[in-house]
Amino acid sequence: MLWACVLLPQLALDGVLRRQPPTEAPLVLVSGPAQARVVHAANRSARAAGLYRGQRLTAAQALLSQFAMVEHDPEDEARWHRLLAAWAYRYSGEVGLLAHALVLEVSRSLNLFGPWPRFESLLRDDLKELGFRHRIALAPTPHAAYVLTGVHDGLAVMTPDTLRRALLPIPIARARLPDDAAQALPSMGIRTLGQLFALPRAGLQRRFGSELVAQLDRLAGDEPSPMENYRPPDTFEQRMEWTHEIEHVEALVFPLRRLTGDLSAYLAGRDGGVQRFELELEHRSGPPTRVTVGMLSAGRDAALLFECARGRMERLELSQPVVAMRLLARDLPPFVPAGRDLFDTRPTNAVPLEQLRERLRARLGEASIQHLRRTLDPRPELAQTTTAGVGATHAISLPRPTWLLHTPRPLRGPAPTILAGPERIETGWWDGGDLRRDYYVVRTAQGQCAWVFCAPGEQGGWMLHGWFA
Amino acid sequence: MGQVVALSSLFEARQVWKGRAVSLPDSSQPTGWPALDEALPSGGWPEHAMTEILLPADGVGELQLVLPTLARLTREARSVMLITPPYLPYVPGWEARGVMMSHVDIVQAGERDVLWAAEQCLRSGSCAAVLAWPLQADDRALRRLQVAADTGKALAFVFRDRRHAAQASPAALRLELESEPSLQVRIRKCRGGQPPAGMLPLAAGWS
Incomplete structure (x- = not known):
């Protein structure tokens, strides 16, 4: 051993x-009862002025005015x-x-x-x-x-x-x-x-x-040492408080870097990651300001945690000065390090994709990055979703556009030329969102290929729903 | 008038140097359109650079131009970013053209953040291609994108309205789409060679 x-x-x-x-x-820590305050610890510049541990506070104040x-x-x-x-x-x-x-x-x-x-x-x-x-x-x-x-x-x-x-x-x-x-x-x-x-x-x-x-x-070493083994706790909580009030968010950046660095050190010890943590900014009075920092996947890199937290913090308007900051991480999922392919063609100094996404989310908002996947719903509006899950994989042989309009709008201009159709979509009876439409591929006067629909049986009153861009 | 000197004698005496076009290394990013590849000096998209695509209107076929490239990149499991597309990308349509949507990120940014987001994505080096639809972009902003594409070794595609054609652009390749009478593309500028005159027809397909 x-x-x-x-x-x-x-x-x-x-x-x-x-x-x-x-x-x-110069900075000193003081302890002891109110009548007999003593110096508990002194930093270097205070020690240089002659202050030492155990000194009476009155003696210290006589040596160093401030x-x-x-x-x-x-x-x-x-x-x-x-x-x-x-x-x-x-x-x-x-x-x-x-x-x-x-x-x-x-x-x-x-x-x-x-x-x-x-x-x-x-x-x-x-x-x-x-x-x-x-x-x-x-x-x-x-x-x-x-x-x-x-x-x-x-x-x-x-x-x-x-x-x-x-x-x-x-x-x-x-x-x-x-x-x-x-x-x-x-x-x-x-x-x-x-x-x-x-x-x-x-x-x-x-x-x-x-x-x-x-x-x-x-x-x-002739006798074993009785020692209680340390076990890390299941949640992380760290608090910092200051003797002065902090009024600007910029001044919170340094303590924030410390707290996220501590969280990262703790997570590395536990071989875990964090996906969501809370920052509580405490004020003299009133409830604390809570900032929730969420990430797309569990991470533990100190720079990543700091950047995410700072992005959220910078958008914050402080209504009151801050006297203490607390970082709470309760949900600590296992951490799976991102593997890199040996034959990866990206440059070596590349920012990992996850970190890029976090950076964009921190500035543009939580919902700014979307992934689309196909669903089994035959209705064009519901054929894709941004929620996570397994996408449908069946192939579609019918013509489908590459751009879809958020809401269909009337097709203006001269009458278009019909290229293909009709394809009737008549479905949605199960959830009240019935639709009954004939879809056509048409060519507009400007030369665009459009996906339009009209009421069944009619060939007019075109509603534009997508572009074959 | 001074003495008349035959041009050939000047060349022979090596007093006058003739510049020759430096041949570009072949691009490893074919466009997927053989006619376009042939017309471009590097035989494909300019690598690590920005391509500007000028459109007469939305939906004329601008995606058809890039979808073969996106399909190839996403099948290699490389990431593609769409920054504020003007419409919803319709997944069945994209998948029918071979794009794997799981590698496509759609970034919704405000009008002022489009260029910032595009630059971040390009500079990160982890995206293979970034497509952006900026509404306001001046020469300076586009130059930043061009530099970012070079730093991050990515393909940048910027889609803009045709009325910007008269502006100078730092893009390595400028294409202009025409939808009348059929879909065709004009090369307005290309790095490493004279832009070929005339239009290249693209097989306009809706299926």
Whole structure:
């Protein structure tokens, strides 16, 4: 077994920062009771000004006159954590959640994603795209990987022997041991894991209880790590809220790109697609504005989802400023990737046909693209339909035009020359839409071939119904 | 008057160059009308380019001109887009002429979006042919379509009224249909050669 650990040192802060386009303005997360507010996390420019985690807010305000403040929300942080677990599920079937970290079993994934250096760069690219800072390490046990990420970013330990050697110099304070042991051991002169491993187990167990010994065994791989496997949920829901109000649709484009990117990452993990999702724009008061984004077929490409959603969003008139946006996807049908023919003659940079259709639909309206198919109905008006289904395949040997008028209209001008006919169509008794007509092919004075009909038995009062164009 | 020089001596001295028409590579897109193929310099539709078809009236036989091509393309499972056709394409009629309607998308766009939609389809590279019926199209808009057809390597067919014949057009091929006394086509402009004089009769068929 090989476990990769992805440590997310600034999960809460990254979760806040990714709501808006990257800026250099100082920003801090604050937490704690109202009387004793403390800095929970600070971004780079705030840290450069001397702000740090755990600092009193009053002290921070004395150091830096202006910075954006966001209330730290543990629930929000947990949501980002779960989202990343859903993303990691794409790479491994065994994903565990640890505090500020994810662990993935990767020994089997390596067959699919290539050797570890390539796999690692895949993970890093994805996380960078999603906007989360991270540290990654690989070790034969999940806890060892967890400990190693905290010490050395990018370390990869493949075998249990090298693992033991890699663990020896790690300071006790960073070995993620139970709290009481982590505090007491350095004062006893035990400063590294190597020294701790050398101590007699029975004594350690008497002094610190069985939890410490079990933890050491898990680190070295002598005992399996109890871990609950992550299972992705069946629906996707992600919400972003801002401290300020957004009045223009253009300002929603960046968060929208994030949300659709998250949806795409989640879908890739689940190997699913989405055909329909909802965007809810929440306002200070009143019901939220709902935008439903539907697609012709299930898709999961981040660019496609974003483009569809943006097309719908751009047509929106905001009546009130937006304070939060939520993306809901309940219906997640299986995703069937479009296959391309080896002998496909289209240019390689071609936009897939589905994406083209979505783009047209987004601008021209939902019903702007139609496919026509034949039905079994003999009435010319009902002989074709735009609804999906299996078309009729029987052959028609009678003359049929290529253009059909939406509604028949009188044929004006001099009397036409009859080329063929009559063909009587007398049907439709079953649904009240009876018709009784004699159809002729005629040639008009202008030289057009027309499909016309008249009352049975008469040869006049022509109604134009189609062109043999 | 200066000295009189025989033309042949100038050619022999290679002081004067004579331009020759560059022969076009043969088109892989036959029109399906042998007489028309023969008259066109490339032996078919100009590839990756726009063809403008000028009509005296709707329904004179403009579809007959392109239906053999559409039938061939759709049978190869390639996509064809119709952008705001003036009437409903009547499926039994199209299928009787060999077109597979499952590969034909009909796009309904407003008057101002026709050219945008046509350009998107052409540029995407995933459509084999795009047929458009723009009501307002100036030289600039048509040039965009011509460039888009070249980018997306698609056949573009633009159907316009005959009164636009006097306007200059960036189309690689301009055809004008005549319905009197019978259906015939005149080549007004073709890339890579002189347009042949006279009319080419098309077998006007309604069945």
